[in-house]
Amino acid sequence: MTHSLHRFGRSEDLTGDYIVFAMPARGFNDSDAVEKEKEFLRRALKHRPVNLGDAKRGGWYRAQKDLGPAVHWRRATDPDPEWVINGVDAPGIVAAVFEAYDAMASFVRELRELDLGVSINISALAHRAAQCCQECDITRHSVEYSLGFLGRTDKLPEKEILELSTMCGHGTISFALAGKMLERVRCGRRTPEEAARTLARFCVCSIFNPARAERILAGAARSPTP
Amino acid sequence: MRIDPKRCVECANCVAVCPMGAISIDPTIRRAVVDEDECVECFACYRGMSMESMNPILIRFIRRTLGLFRFRFDPEPDVCPTSAIIPQELEWPRVVRRVFSDVLMTHESTGILGRGTEEVKTNDVTGRLGPGFAGFVVELGRPSVGARFQDIQTVAMALAEIGVEFEEKNPLTGLMTDPTRGLINPEVLSEKVMSAIIEFRTPMGQVGLVLTALGHVAERIDTVMAVGVATRCDDKGENELERLLPEYGYPIVRAKTNLGLGRVEAVS
Numbered sequence: 387m388t389h390s391l392h393r394f395g396r397s398e399d400l401t402g403d404y405i406v407f408a409m410p411a412r413g414f415n416d417s418d419a420v421e422k423e424k425e426f427l428r429r430a431l432k433h434r435p436v437n438l439g440d441a442k443r444g445g446w447y448r449a450q451k452d453l454g455p456a457v458h459w460r461r462a463t464d465p466d467p468e469w470v471i472n473g474v475d476a477p478g479i480v481a482a483v484f485e486a487y488d489a490m491a492s493f494v495r496e497l498r499e500l501d502l503g504v505s506i507n508i509s510a511l512a513h514r515a516a517q518c519c520q521e522c523d524i525t526r527h528s529v530e531y532s533l534g535f536l537g538r539t540d541k542l543p544e545k546e547i548l549e550l551s552t553m554c555g556h557g558t559i560s561f562a563l564a565g566k567m568l569e570r571v572r573c574g575r576r577t578p579e580e581a582a583r584t585l586a587r588f589c590v591c592s593i594f595n596p597a598r599a600e601r602i603l604a605g606a607a608r609s610p611t612p
Numbered sequence: 613m614r615i616d617p618k619r620c621v622e623c624a625n626c627v628a629v630c631p632m633g634a635i636s637i638d639p640t641i642r643r644a645v646v647d648e649d650e651c652v653e654c655f656a657c658y659r660g661m662s663m664e665s666m667n668p669i670l671i672r673f674i675r676r677t678l679g680l681f682r683f684r685f686d687p688e689p690d691v692c693p694t695s696a697i698i699p700q701e702l703e704w705p706r707v708v709r710r711v712f713s714d715v716l717m718t719h720e721s722t723g724i725l726g727r728g729t730e731e732v733k734t735n736d737v738t739g740r741l742g743p744g745f746a747g748f749v750v751e752l753g754r755p756s757v758g759a760r761f762q763d764i765q766t767v768a769m770a771l772a773e774i775g776v777e778f779e780e781k782n783p784l785t786g787l788m789t790d791p792t793r794g795l796i797n798p799e800v801l802s803e804k805v806m807s808a809i810i811e812f813r814t815p816m817g818q819v820g821l822v823l824t825a826l827g828h829v830a831e832r833i834d835t836v837m838a839v840g841v842a843t844r845c846d847d848k849g850e851n852e853l854e855r856l857l858p859e860y861g862y863p864i865v866r867a868k869t870n871l872g873l874g875r876v877e878a879v880s
Contacts, residue, residue, distance in 0.1 A: 411734035505874035512867035526849040527872030530842035536830035588660035
């Protein structure tokens with residue numbers, strides 16, 4: 387689906403938000419895709435992604451089902467890339483999220499050399515993706531553009547909540563949770579980093595950008611309450 | 613989805629987590645309850661929340677004792693302390709809620725996760741969207757508002773009126789009883805889902821007609837919709853939509869770009 391396409395935000399905010407994902411086509415090139423997807427993830431690691439994941443199992447930030455009471459004081463939140471990579475066991479979508487254009491572009495350049503043979507997509511500002519293709523000597527094959535939201539847009543929340551929530555295209559980061567975490571940052575009960583990681587755990591596909599979320603939360607916390 | 617009243621300790625962490633706002637604390641029984649009509653069975657609460665397995669009697673005692681002194685505990689906001697969230701067996705037609713809402717459900721029609729198809733993500737391999745065509749992806753209910761099939765049918769009918777042919781492999785098309793008119797199985801019309809995607813392709817010359825129809829029908833629905841449109845690039849990597857969309861009032865901002873690095877290889 388268009389899970390990464392409709393991220394809300396102004397162009398300048400979206401400059402720090404790049405998703406690169408790999409996907410085999412069912413019935414065309416998926417029989418040996420698992421190893422290729424693992425290789426995609428391993429290579430991505432070298433370029434300092436801010437999130438990494440497998441849409442079937444989740445990613446760096448994910449819910450844990452066997453917590454003890456100490457979690458409320460000491461919670462292990464460091465990413466575990468090996469868990470993600472070793473967990474890929476069937477063809478699907480794997481993704482890496484980058485904050486910096488240069489990191490994303492160098493990863494794409496490496497993918498071009500690697501020639502995995504599965505489809506590679508960049509979901510980002512259109513002109514930045516085009517620039518990356520040009521720099522990497524890649525001819526764009528197809529492009530899907532976001533035209534934004536129509537209909538009862540009065541049902542949508544304030545800008546910052548929408549920016550946070552739409553970083554999960556499947557809608558599993560609720561407006562209310564985004565608002566709750568923003569309020570906790572505003573009240574000093576959570577740091578922007580802690581709040582961003584909490585939100586990231588709800589995005590199963592791991593295309594949530596915690597670095598961008600930190601910036602949004604920190605900026606909104608300093609702004610007057612709407 | 614339901615919340616086990618024997619295990620719930622009224623911590624309310626799950627209330628904010630629900631994308632549809634379907635969970636609340638019932639002040640009479642002092643437990644979290646799910647509004648089944650609003651719940652879309654997305655599993656965001658069950659799957660997204662981390663779980664502890666604390667003794668509910670002990671936790672209620674601690675919470676009420678602290679409450680007597682107006683003390684406030686500041687727990688992790690994404691943890692259910694007693695694993696009280698319980699999935700239910702779903703029957704027709706309610707099961708369509710989960711099919712269109714739970715991101716980890718695989719559709720029989722597509723074989724992939726999610727509510728849509730591979731679209732242009734694998735177009736370099738499948739060639740499903742050819743030169744001269746625009747592929748539309750209209751997602752009703754997104755972002756996080758949810759949609760009833762009644763509204764989805766309203767949009768589908770408006771598009772069918774202008775001659776659109778819906779993508780056969782799309783899960784929503786499979787629910788249509790008459791795709792030529794955009795009619796959806798009446799048994800599901802009142803069901804609510806996180807979102808559903810209407811997918812179709814049209815000749816590039818009809819992009820304006822489709823955008824106009826979408827603009828008009830958007831005023832008649834009780835939800836939001838996210839619209840995407842795709843095309844194939846020429847051998848220089850250029851495409852006509854980059855010129856057309858701004859002309860129709862849609863600036864080029866975000867996009868998903870298929871790099872053309874895929875190829876047909878080992879077929880399963």
